[in-house]
Amino acid sequence: MSKNQFESQESSITDFDPNLAADVLVIGGGPSGTWAAWSAAASGASAVLVDKGYCGTTGCAAASGNGVWYVPPDQSLREAAMASRETLGGFLSNRHWMARVLEQTYTNVNQLAEWGYPFPTDDEGKPYRRSLQGPEYMRLMRKQVKKAGVKILDHSPALELLIDQDGAVGGAKGINRRTGRRWAVRAQAVIIATGGCAFLSKALGCNVLTGDGYLMAAEAGAEMSGMEFSNAYGISPAFSSVTKTLFYNWATFTYEDGTEIPGAGSQRGRSVIAKTLLTQPVYAILDRATEEMRVAMRVAQPNFFLPLDRAGIDPFTQRFPVTLRLEGTVRGTGGIRIVDETCATSVRGLYAAGDAATRELICGGFTGGGSHNAAWAISSGFWSGQSAAEYASLLGGKANQRRLEGVGEAALQSKSSGANTLATDEVIQAVQAEVFPYNRNYFRTERGLSASLDRLHSLWQEIRTSRVVADNEIVRAREAAAMVATARWMYSSALERKETRGMHKHEDYPQLDPNQQHYLLSGGLDKVWVKAQPLGRGAEDRGKGEIFQSKILDSTSKIGVAL
Amino acid sequence: MIELVSKSRCIECNLCVSVCPTNVFDSVLNGAPTIARQSDCQTCYICELYCPVDALYVAPQSDRQTTVNEAELTATGLLGSYRENVGWGSGRTSTAKTDQTFQLLKHLK
Ligand SMILES: Cc1cc2nc3c(=O)[nH]c(=O)nc-3n(C[C@H](O)[C@H](O)[C@H](O)COP(=O)(O)OP(=O)(O)OC[C@H]3O[C@@H](n4cnc5c(N)ncnc54)[C@H](O)[C@@H]3O)c2cc1C
Ligand code: SF4
Ligand code: SF4
Numbered sequence: 001m002s003k004n005q006f007e008s009q010e011s012s013i014t015d016f017d018p019n020l021a022a023d024v025l026v027i028g029g030g031p032s033g034t035w036a037a038w039s040a041a042a043s044g045a046s047a048v049l050v051d052k053g054y055c056g057t058t059g060c061a062a063a064s065g066n067g068v069w070y071v072p073p074d075q076s077l078r079e080a081a082m083a084s085r086e087t088l089g090g091f092l093s094n095r096h097w098m099a100r101v102l103e104q105t106y107t108n109v110n111q112l113a114e115w116g117y118p119f120p121t122d123d124e125g126k127p128y129r130r131s132l133q134g135p136e137y138m139r140l141m142r143k144q145v146k147k148a149g150v151k152i153l154d155h156s157p158a159l160e161l162l163i164d165q166d167g168a169v170g171g172a173k174g175i176n177r178r179t180g181r182r183w184a185v186r187a188q189a190v191i192i193a194t195g196g197c198a199f200l201s202k203a204l205g206c207n208v209l210t211g212d213g214y215l216m217a218a219e220a221g222a223e224m225s226g227m228e229f230s231n232a233y234g235i236s237p238a239f240s241s242v243t244k245t246l247f248y249n250w251a252t253f254t255y256e257d258g259t260e261i262p263g264a265g266s267q268r269g270r271s272v273i274a275k276t277l278l279t280q281p282v283y284a285i286l287d288r289a290t291e292e293m294r295v296a297m298r299v300a301q302p303n304f305f306l307p308l309d310r311a312g313i314d315p316f317t318q319r320f321p322v323t324l325r326l327e328g329t330v331r332g333t334g335g336i337r338i339v340d341e342t343c344a345t346s347v348r349g350l351y352a353a354g355d356a357a358t359r360e361l362i363c364g365g366f367t368g369g370g371s372h373n374a375a376w377a378i379s380s381g382f383w384s385g386q387s388a389a390e391y392a393s394l395l396g397g398k399a400n401q402r403r404l405e406g407v408g409e410a411a412l413q414s415k416s417s418g419a420n421t422l423a424t425d426e427v428i429q430a431v432q433a434e435v436f437p438y439n440r441n442y443f444r445t446e447r448g449l450s451a452s453l454d455r456l457h458s459l460w461q462e463i464r465t466s467r468v469v470a471d472n473e474i475v476r477a478r479e480a481a482a483m484v485a486t487a488r489w490m491y492s493s494a495l496e497r498k499e500t501r502g503m504h505k506h507e508d509y510p511q512l513d514p515n516q517q518h519y520l521l522s523g524g525l526d527k528v529w530v531k532a533q534p535l536g537r538g539a540e541d542r543g544k545g546e547i548f549q550s551k552i553l554d555s556t557s558k559i560g561v562a563l
Numbered sequence: 564m565i566e567l568v569s570k571s572r573c574i575e576c577n578l579c580v581s582v583c584p585t586n587v588f589d590s591v592l593n594g595a596p597t598i599a600r601q602s603d604c605q606t607c608y609i610c611e612l613y614c615p616v617d618a619l620y621v622a623p624q625s626d627r628q629t630t631v632n633e634a635e636l637t638a639t640g641l642l643g644s645y646r647e648n649v650g651w652g653s654g655r656t657s658t659a660k661t662d663q664t665f666q667l668l669k670h671l672k
Contacts, residue, residue: 053584062584063607067664118660131664135612135649136657155586177586202625207605208584241606241625249671293670296663302648306608307623310641 030059032354033193035381056142063205089364160408188392342387365502617643
């Protein structure tokens with residue numbers, strides 16, 4: 001398939017051939033998906049990118065903006081950057097992978113500058129490249145992807161993967177949300193870049209992120225890793241979606257009566273906020289920001305102030321109620337397991353990148369502040385695109401004549417006939433009731449997790465035995481199935497990790513247990529499984545010996561803070 | 564949530580229909596788009612950026628509907644305020660260019 005064949009097609013939304021073929025198919029068009037598509041095309045492959053929303057505006061980076069783990073190639077700076085998060089992450093990260101990500105991110109962010117991203121200059125007149133404003137960044141990525149000849153299908157969520165007779169992945173099928181037309185794309189290799197799962201919590205930009213890619217990958221036989229690290233919560237004004245957290249570093253948190261909540265804070269004191277919210281409202285005021293900072297803050301993150309301005313609140317002088325919204329694996333670290341440096345999954349022809357892939361390799365069990373997330377999306381996206389292109393060229397064009405079969409089941413096929421139609425909204429509310437509450441997910445107990453799992457397993461049964469919904473509801477139904485599947489891997493993994501490590505806080509086992517310094521793999525659909533996996537082999541081992549020794553917790557490090 | 568498509572301002576370009584990540588709008592032949600699936604709105608404010616004539620208003624409340632008054636929003640300068648504050652649109656300088664995050668991080672303890 002030549003690239004030109006794609007370029008000639010104009011409208012990306014409604015007007016395309018519903019049966020396409022390409023060397024590489026990228027599912028998801030956030031940072032990781034756009035970097036993947038761009039690097040696949042740059043490696044000579046023809047590529048199609050499909051997104052549930054509109055590539056360039058959708059995904060959490062577009063709406064929110066990203067601080068980036070951008071560290072110049074200076075040995076001591078990079079060493080410090082790597083060491084700074086190892087404790088927080090519970091010693092599950094890997095120096096070899098961190099070094100790779102730092103290097104690739106540095107290169108690619110410089111590429112952004114070449115493409116014309118309007119980076120500011122610092123007070124020494126040097127370009128400052130550690131912060132990306134979301135809408136600007138993703139508009140640029142869309143432009144570059146199109147320029148590289150990638151065919152973009154917007155509003156076209158993938159519903160299931162296609163596999164060949166040997167079990168290798170060979171494309172995907174989906175639907176166009178605007179026209180209702182089904183589509184299919186055959187491809188030698190497929191990259192899952194569908195982001196994480198935030199369970200429709202309305203955290204900023206996150207409602208397109210429902211774990212679809214996890215479900216599709218699992219149906220093709222892929223494994224998850226680190227799904228216990230899935231309870232990230234972002235602070236937002238109670239009425240608002242804006243879970244931008246950096247500025248809460250300069251906040252005072254108070255009870256209803258105005259007295260300060262001891263220990264409450266944005267980074268280390270977030271669990272105190274969660275504990276307090278279980279019984280009473282929590283208020284914030286950004287009174288620790290100096291006058292001079294206040295001006296800079298408005299320019300740095302206009303979207304932080306937007307809801308407050310519109311609600312008539314001056315956050316520097318007036319306190320406002322805050323809440324914690326679940327961001328799940330978006331700013332958690334669990335995701336599809338990748339097996340080598342190419343970002344391949346355990347299924348042939350299938351790659352994973354960004355939030356869809358596990359981020360434990362560079363963050364362990366905690367992302368702390370952000371930055372690593374954006375860096376991971378850029379790097380893993382880039383690598384997966386390149387390797388998928390290579391794999392596709394080895395396979396050759398004939399591969400697109402393979403006999404393929406869709407492997408999607410949940411909400412696409414029913415195990416029994418004549419039952420009730422799936423009550424999608426009820427299923428969604430039910431899964432949210434298990435994963436939103438702080439006393440189930442933020443603070444975990446064996447009893448709570450087991451009780452939730454019982455209910456989640458029966459929800460899954462309900463999905464599997466209900467009658468399939470009509471096409472106009474199929475996307476939501478698949479999202480519901482993906483969220484239930486994700487929650488089951490999350491809590492099954494959480495039950496197995498009988499300790500507290502990274503963001504996984506287990507009330508019954510409040511200490512870190514050195515004997516559990518391993519990854520937890522999980523998977524399975526009708527029957528969920530979890531197993532331990534040692535930290536690393538081969539190249540990955542290089543980092544391992546150092547992990548327990550480098551306990552330098554550099555909390556003053558300014559490299560890598562969440563925006 | 565999205566609360567307003569101003570009929571008087573809208574030039575029917577349908578950009579909002581295209582760019583909304585959660586497919587909230589429906590286009591209308593010879594008319595301004597409708598808010599067809601308001602409860603799907605994720606309050607990301609993206610549509611406001613892309614609307615060339617500041618015809619859209621996203622209220623800050625993400626979990627409930629509110630009533631808005633176009634004349635009031637215009638008078639208080641809230642219609643189009645996000646676009647202005649980010650420096651989005653022709654003739655404006657993107658705040659990405661003047662981003663002062665590095666200054667702020669110096670204050671981070
Ligand atoms: C409020 C907020 C602030 C953040 N701040 C920072 C920060 O300062 N620093 C940092 O490093 N990280 C930050 N992050 C995290 C960072 O934004 C993500 O790690 C990053 O966007 C991941 O990129 P991605 O491409 O993997 O996923 P996303 O950007 O989420 O993109 C996933 C894409 O997949 C699409 N998709 C989903 N399902 C399907 C389907 N079935 N078919 C087709 N397409 C599908 C979605 O529409 C979306 O476009 C923040 C996140 C949030 C929510
Ligand atoms: S705020 Fe976001 S989700 Fe809501 S209508 Fe606008 S673009 Fe769509
Ligand atoms: S983007 Fe603005 S002008 Fe264009 S159709 Fe939507 S509301 Fe109307």
